[in-house]
Amino acid sequence: MRPPLPRQIQIRNVALGTKAGGSAGTYVATDARQVVARIDGDTSDVFRIIRVETDDVVKDPNGPHGGIDVLETVSVVQGPGPIDVDRGQALQVFVEFSCPADPPQAVFKATAVVEGSGLSVVFPILAVARLGSLQAVVATNPLMHPGSPPLAFDVRIFSSLGHEVTIAVEYDTPSEPTFTAPTQFPPPIPAGGVIDLPVFVSCAPETTPGQHPVSFRLRAVDGSASFGFLLFTITVTRAVTVVTNLPDNLPMQPGDVVRGELRVTVPGGPAQLEVAHGPLPAGISVRPDSQRFAVDGSIFVGFDIEASPSAAPHPSAPLQIFWTVTEPEITGQVVVNIEIVPDVQEIIYDSGTLEALTVRGWAQLAIHRNGDWFFRGHVHENGVVGDNYAFAIALNPIDTNSDLHYALQQGTLGGTVDPFEDRDDDWQQPTGNDPAIAANWNAIRLRGSSAFRSVLHASTDAAQVFEAVLEALTIGVVVAAGAAVVAFLTSPTTHCQDPQWQVGNGEEAEGVKEIDPGGGMKVRCEGR
Numbered sequence: 001m002r003p004p005l006p007r008q009i010q011i012r013n014v015a016l017g018t019k020a021g022g023s024a025g026t027y028v029a030t031d032a033r034q035v036v037a038r039i040d041g042d043t044s045d046v047f048r049i050i051r052v053e054t055d056d057v058v059k060d061p062n063g064p065h066g067g068i069d070v071l072e073t074v075s076v077v078q079g080p081g082p083i084d085v086d087r088g089q090a091l092q093v094f095v096e097f098s099c100p101a102d103p104p105q106a107v108f109k110a111t112a113v114v115e116g117s118g119l120s121v122v123f124p125i126l127a128v129a130r131l132g133s134l135q136a137v138v139a140t141n142p143l144m145h146p147g148s149p150p151l152a153f154d155v156r157i158f159s160s161l162g163h164e165v166t167i168a169v170e171y172d173t174p175s176e177p178t179f180t181a182p183t184q185f186p187p188p189i190p191a192g193g194v195i196d197l198p199v200f201v202s203c204a205p206e207t208t209p210g211q212h213p214v215s216f217r218l219r220a221v222d223g224s225a226s227f228g229f230l231l232f233t234i235t236v237t238r239a240v241t242v243v244t245n246l247p248d249n250l251p252m253q254p255g256d257v258v259r260g261e262l263r264v265t266v267p268g269g270p271a272q273l274e275v276a277h278g279p280l281p282a283g284i285s286v287r288p289d290s291q292r293f294a295v296d297g298s299i300f301v302g303f304d305i306e307a308s309p310s311a312a313p314h315p316s317a318p319l320q321i322f323w324t325v326t327e328p329e330i331t332g333q334v335v336v337n338i339e340i341v342p343d344v345q346e347i348i349y350d351s352g353t354l355e356a357l358t359v360r361g362w363a364q365l366a367i368h369r370n371g372d373w374f375f376r377g378h379v380h381e382n383g384v385v386g387d388n389y390a391f392a393i394a395l396n397p398i399d400t401n402s403d404l405h406y407a408l409q410q411g412t413l414g415g416t417v418d419p420f421e422d423r424d425d426d427w428q429q430p431t432g433n434d435p436a437i438a439a440n441w442n443a444i445r446l447r448g449s450s451a452f453r454s455v456l457h458a459s460t461d462a463a464q465v466f467e468a469v470l471e472a473l474t475i476g477v478v479v480a481a482g483a484a485v486v487a488f489l490t491s492p493t494t495h496c497q498d499p500q501w502q503v504g505n506g507e508e509a510e511g512v513k514e515i516d517p518g519g520g521m522k523v524r525c526e527g528r
Contacts, residue, residue, distance in 0.1 A: 001068075001069055002027065002057050002069050002090075003057070003069060003070060003071055003090075005024065005025035005026060005027070005090060005092065006023065006024045006025070007024055007026070007123065008024055008123060008124045008125075008126065009022040009023060009024045009093070009095050009112060009123055009124070009125045009126070010022055010126050010127075011095070011097045011125075011126070011127040011128070012126075012127070012128045013128060013130050014097060014099040014127060014128065014129050014130060015099065015130050016099055016100070016101050016102065016103070016129065016130065016131070016132060016160075016161075016162040017099060017100070017101040017162065018099055019096055019097065019098050019099070020096070020097050020099070020127075021050065021094060021095060021096045021097065022094075022095055022097070022125075022127075023092050023093060023094045023095065024092070024093060024112070024123040025090050025091055025092035025093065026090070026091055026121050027088065027089070027090050027091075028085050028086075028087060028088070028089060028090075028091055028119060029087065029088075030087050030118050030119070031084075031085070031086050031087050031118065032084070032085050032116040032117055032118045032119035033082075033084045033116060033117045033118075034081075034082040034084070034116050034117060035052070035081055035082055035083050035084065035085055035091065035114060035115065035116030035119055036080055036081040036082050036083075036114070036115060036116060037049045037052055037080045037081055037093045037112055037113065037114045038080060038112070038113050038115075039095070039110050039111070039112060039113075039125070040110065040111045040112075040113050041109065041110045041111050042110040044100070044103075044108055046097055046098050046099070046100065046108055046127065047095055047096070047097055047098075047108075047110050047112075047125055047127070048095070048096050048098075049079060049080040049093065049094070049095060049112065050078070050079070050094050050095065050096045051076060051077060051078050051079065051094045052076075052077050052079075052080065052081045052083045052091070052092070052093055052094070052114075053073060053075065053076045053077075053083075053091075053092045053094070054073075054074045054075045054083060054084075054085045054086070054089045054090065054091055054092075055071035055072060055073050055074055055089060055090040055092065056071070056072050056074050056088075056089055056090075057069050057070075057071060057072075057088070057089075057090070058070060058071075058072045071090055074089065081116075082116070085116070085119070091114065091119075091121070093112050093114055093123060095112055095125055097127040099127070099129045099130075100129070100162075101162045101191075102161075102162030102163045102191065103129050103131070103162070105129075106128055106129050106130075106131045107126070107127070107128055107129075108126075108127040108128075108129070109124070109125060109126055109127075110125040111123070111124055111125060112124075112125055130160075131161065131162070132159065132160035132161035132162055132192075133159075133160055133161070133227065133228055134157055134158070134159050134160075134161070134165070134167065134189070134218050134227040134228050135157070135158045135160075135228065136155055136156070136157045136158075136169075136216070136218060136228070136229075136230035137155070137156055137158075137230075137232075138153055138154070138155055138230070138232040139154040139155065139156050139196070140153060140154040141153060141232060141233070141234070141235070143235050143236075143237050144201070144203045144207075144234055144235070144236050144237070145203070145236070145237065145238070145239040146203055146204070146205050146206070146207045146208075146209070146236060146238075146239075146267070146268055147203065147204065147205035147207075148202070148203050148239075149202065150200040150201065150202045151200065151201055151202075151203075152198035152199070152200055153198065153199045153200075153201060153232070153234075154196065154197075154198055154199075155169075155196070155197055155198070155199045155230060156194060156195070156196050157186070157189060157194065157195050157196075157197070157218070157230075158194050159189045159190070159191065159192060159193050159194070160192060161189075161191060161192070162191050162192070163191050164188050164189065164190050164191055165188065165189050165220075165227070166185075166188045166189075166220075166221055167185075167186065167189065167218050167219060167220065167221065167227060168183055168184070168185050168218075168219055168220070168221050169183065169184045169185075169186065169197070169199060169216050169217075169218060169230065170183045170216060170217045170219060171183070171201075171214070171215075171216055172214075172215040172216060172217055172229075176212050176213070176214050176234075178203065178204040178206060178207040178212075179201055179202065179203055179204070179207070179212065179214055179234065180201070180202045180204075181199060181200060181201045181202065181216070182200065184197065184199060184200075185221065199216065199230075201214070201234065203234075203236060207236050208236070208268075208269075209236050209237055209238055209268055209327065209328050210235075210236060210328060211233050211234075211235055211236075212233065212234045212235075212236060213231065213232075213233050213234075214231075214232060214233070214234055215229055215230070215231050216229065216230040216231075217229060217230075218230060235328075237328055237330055238266055238267055238268045238271070238325060238328075238330060239267055239268075240264065240265065240266050240325050240330050240332070241264075241265045242262055242263070242264050242265075242323060242332060242334065243262070243263045244260065244261065244262050244263075244321075244334050244336075245259075245260065245261045246258075246260050246261075246334065246336045247336065247446075247447065248335075248336065248337060249316060249336075249337045249339070250305075250336050250337065250338050250339070250446065251338075251339045251341045251344070251445070251446065252284075252305075252307040252338055252339070252340055252341070252446070253307065253340070253341060253342070253343055253344065253445075254283070254307055254308065254309050254310065254311045254340065255307060255308075255309040256306070256307045256442075256446075257304055257305070257306050257307075258304070258305045258306075258446065259302060259303075259304055259305075260302070260303050260304070260305055260321070260336075261300055261301065261302050261303075262275065262300070262301040262302075262321070262323065262334065263298060263299075263300055263301075264295065264298065264299050264300075264301060264323065264325075265297065265298045266295045266296070266297065266298075266299075266325055267297070269296065269327075270294060270295070270296040270327075271294075271295055271296070271325050271326050271327045272292065272293070272294060272295070272325070272326040272327070273292070273293045273294075273295045273299065273301075273323065273324070273325055273326075274290065274291070274292045274293075274323070274324045274326075275290065275291045275292075275293075275301050275303070275321065275322070275323050275324075276289065276290035276291075276321075276322050277289065277290075277303075277319065277320065277321055277322070278319070278320030278321075278322060278333075279320070280319065281314070281317035281318070281319055281338050281340075282311070282312070282314055282317070282340075283307055283308045283310070283311025283312065283314070283340055284305065284306070284307060284308075284311070284319060284338055284340075285305075285306045285308070286303055286304070286305055286306070286319070286321075287303065287304045287306065288303065291303070295325075303321075305319070305336075305338070307338075307340060311340050312340065313340045313341055313342055314339070314340050315339060316337040316338065316339040317337065317338060317339075318335050318336070318337050318338075319335070319336050319337075319338050320333050320334070320335050321333060321334040321335075321336070344369070344445050345368060345369055346366055346367065346368050346369070347366070347367055347444065347445065347449050348364055348365070348366045348449060349364065349365045349366075349367075349393055349395070349449055349452040349454070350362070350364050350449075351363045351364070351377075351391075351393060351454035351456075352454075354391075354454065354455075354456040355456070356387075356389065356456045356457050356458040357383065357387055357458040357459075358381060358382045358383030358387065358415075358458070359379055359380070359381055359382070359383075359387055359389050359413060359456065359458040360379070360380055360382060361377060361378050361379030361380060361389075361391060361456060362377055362378060363375070363376070363377030363378075363391050363393055363409070363454060363456075364376055364377065364393075365393040365407050365452070367395075367437050367444070368437070369437075369438065369441045369445075370433070370438055371433045371434050371435050371436075371437040371438035372431055372432070372433050372437075373407065373431070373432050373433070373434060373437060374428070374429070374431050374432075375393070375407040375409065375427075375428075375429040376426075376427060376428040376429065377391055377409060377426075377427055378424070378425070378426045378427075379391060379411070379413065379424070379425050379456070380413075380423060380424050380425075381413035381414060381415055381423045381424075383415050383416070384415045384416050384417055385415040385417070385418070385460070386412065386413050386414040386415040386418050386421050386423075386460075387412075387413055387415075387458040387459060387460055388410070388411070388412050388413075388458065388459055388460065388461065388462040388465050389410065389411060389412075389413060389425075389456065389457065389458045389459075389465060390408060390409070390410045390455075390456075390457050390465040390466055390468070390469040391408070391409045391410075391454075391455070391456045391457075391469075392406050392407065392408045392409075392454065392455050392469045392470075392473060393406065393407055393452055393453075393454045394406035394407075394452060394453050394454075394455075394473045395444065395451065395452050396447070396451045396452060396453065398440055398443045398444070398447075403436070404473065404474065405434065405436060405437075406473060407429065408466075408469065409427050409429065410465065410466065411425045411427075412462070413425060453473060455469050455472040455473055457469045457472065
C-alpha cells in the first residue's frame with residue numbers, strides 16, 4: 001500500500017516574525033515533463049515554493065510486520081522547478097510561510113498550482129499565525145480580612161502580541177460579589193513586553209473567611225476586544241488580636257506564682273480557640289497545660305505561671321504560649337522570657353544623664369522590700385544665668401487604680417556670673433519608709449528596674465518648676481478616679497515643707513493636703 005500524501009498544505013501555530021513550512025503531493029498517472037509550481041491568491045505575499053521533489057515507491061523489508069511501501073527520493077529541485085516526473089511516482093511540493101511580525105489577521109490562504117506537459121494539480125494552502133496573547137499572573141497574594149480597606153495585589157502582565165496594546169483591567173463582579181475593585185488602566189504594554197501593576201481589591205464586612213476565586217477581564221479600553229483573564233484566589237481570614245498582661249521579660253523568684261491573661265478577639269462569627277504552652281524553662285510550670293473554648297467575639301483566657309520553690313536561678317529562657325483559632329486555622333504565640341532570680345531585696349532606678357535648659361544632672365532612687373527608700377543625685381548649671389530646678393523620679397503605677405509615687409529634689413543654681421549661688425547641687429535625701437512599697441513589693445519587683453520615669457526641669461521661675469515636673473510625670477499615665485501623684489513618705493515623721501504645701505499664713509500644712517496642678521490628677525502630701 002503506497003504511503004498516503006496530504007492533498008492540502010497546512011502550516012499552523014506559527015510564531016510572529018518567524019518562518020514555517022508544509023507540503024502536499026500526489027501520485028501521477030502519466031509521465032510529465034517540465035513540471036513547474038507556482039503560488040496563486042497570495043494577497044499578503046507570505047508564501048513561496050521552496051522545492052519540488054519526485055519519489056519512487058519502494059519496499060522496506062524492515063517494517064514492523066514485514067515489508068512496507070516507503071518513498072525514496074529520486075529528484076529534488078530547489079525553488080518551483082522545472083522537474084520531470086514519471087508515471088507512478090510521487091510528486092511533492094514544499095511551501096514556506098513567512099509570518100509577519102504584526103499581522104492583521106491570523107489565517108492566510110493561497111493555492112499551489114503545479115503544471116507541466118500532461119499534468120495539472122492544485123493544492124490548497126492554509127497558514128495560521130499565533131497572534132499572541134496577554135497572560136496575567138499574581139506575584140503577591142496577601143491575606144485579607146472582612147471589611148478591610150483596599151489591598152494591593154501585585155500583578156504582572158506578559159504580552160506575546162506583535163504590537164503595543166492598551167487595556168483595561170476590569171473586575172468580573174459575578175464571580176465574588178462581596179469583593180470590589182476599580183477598573184484600572186495600566187500603561188500601554190509594548191509588543192512582546194511585560195508590565196507590573198498593583199490591582200486594588202476591597203472586601204465587604206460580610207465576606208466569609210476562606211478561599212475566594214476572583215476573575216478580572218483584560219479588555220480593550222473601548223470594549224471592542226478581549227485579551228484574556230486574570231484569575232487568582234484570595235484568602236480571607238479573621239483579624240484575630242491577642243493582648244496579654246505579661247511583660248516581655250519576667251523575673252521570678254522560687255515559689256512565685258504569676259497570673260497570665262490573654263484577651264483574644266475573634267471577629268467573623270463563632271470559632272474554636274485553643275491555648276497551650278510550649279516547652280517549659282527549667283523550674284517553671286504552667287497550669288492548666290491547655291485550654292479550649294468556643295469564642296464569638298472576645299474572651300479572656302487565664303493561666304498561672306509557677307516557679308518551683310526549689311528552682312535554681314538561671315538566665316532568661318523563653319516560655320511560649322501558643323494560640324490557635326479554627327475556621328479557618330490561624331495560629332500565633334505570645335513569648336515571655338522568664339529568668340529565675342535570687343530573692344530581690346532592693347531595686348535601683350537610675351535616670352541616666354538628663355538636661356533641662358543649661359542644667360545637666362542625674363538621679364537615683366533606691367527602694368527596699370521593707371518600704372525604705374533613698375534618693376540621691378547631682379545637678380550642674382552650665383549657663384551664665386542661674387536657674388531653679390526640680391528633679392523627680394516616679395514609679396509607674398502598678399495598675400489604673402494605683403497612685404503615682406515619686407521622689408523630688410528642688411533647688412537653686414547659680415550661673416557663671418552669680419557670686420552667691422553654687423553652680424552644683426549634690427543631694428542625698430535621708431532614708432524614708434513608705435508602706436506602699438512594702439505592700440506592693442511583689443508587683444514592683446516583677447516589673448523590674450525599668451518601670452519608672454524621670455524628669456528634670458529648669459526655669460528662672462521658682463514657682464513654675466514644681467508644677468512642670470508633675471505635669472511631665474503624669475503625661476500618658478492612665479489612672480482611675482481618686483488616684484493621685486503621691487510623694488514617698490519619710491520616716492518617722494513627714495512634714496509638707498515645700499512652699500507649694502504652705503497654707504495662707506506660711507505655716508506648713510499638716511495631715512493630708514492636696515493641690516491640683518491640672519491634667520486630671522491631684523498631688524497629695526501625706527503629712528503626719
